[in-house]
Amino acid sequence: MEGGAYLVIALAFGLAGGIVGRMKGTSFWLWFAISAVVPFLGLLAALLYRFERDELRKQCPRCGKVVMLYDALCMRCGHELEFPDVAIEPESVARARGT
Numbered sequence: 001m002e003g004g005a006y007l008v009i010a011l012a013f014g015l016a017g018g019i020v021g022r023m024k025g026t027s028f029w030l031w032f033a034i035s036a037v038v039p040f041l042g043l044l045a046a047l048l049y050r051f052e053r054d055e056l057r058k059q060c061p062r063c064g065k066v067v068m069l070y071d072a073l074c075m076r077c078g079h080e081l082e083f084p085d086v087a088i089e090p091e092s093v094a095r096a097r098g099t
């Protein structure tokens, strides 16, 4: 690929990643840098990162760590997790309400 064209693509992805990063309340420049350095993966990571914050969560019954609803194992204590009766609201919702 020609150098100039790559620069344009990198900047475009950087901008897109930065805007996504900004929307989810983190650093524009952090995600701009990540998306510009690794254009496709960086933008994908920015999008997925935001997505995870909108997921329902649950609490590990053994150690109390809050994990993603779809996690089968607790990341802290290794406890095998079942689908809970009560899910915890997504982080993005909790944050929007100011709790």
Ligand SMILES: [Zn+2]
Residues within 6 Å of the ligand: 060, 061, 062, 063, 064, 065, 074, 075, 076, 077, 078, 079
């Ligand atoms: Zn646990």
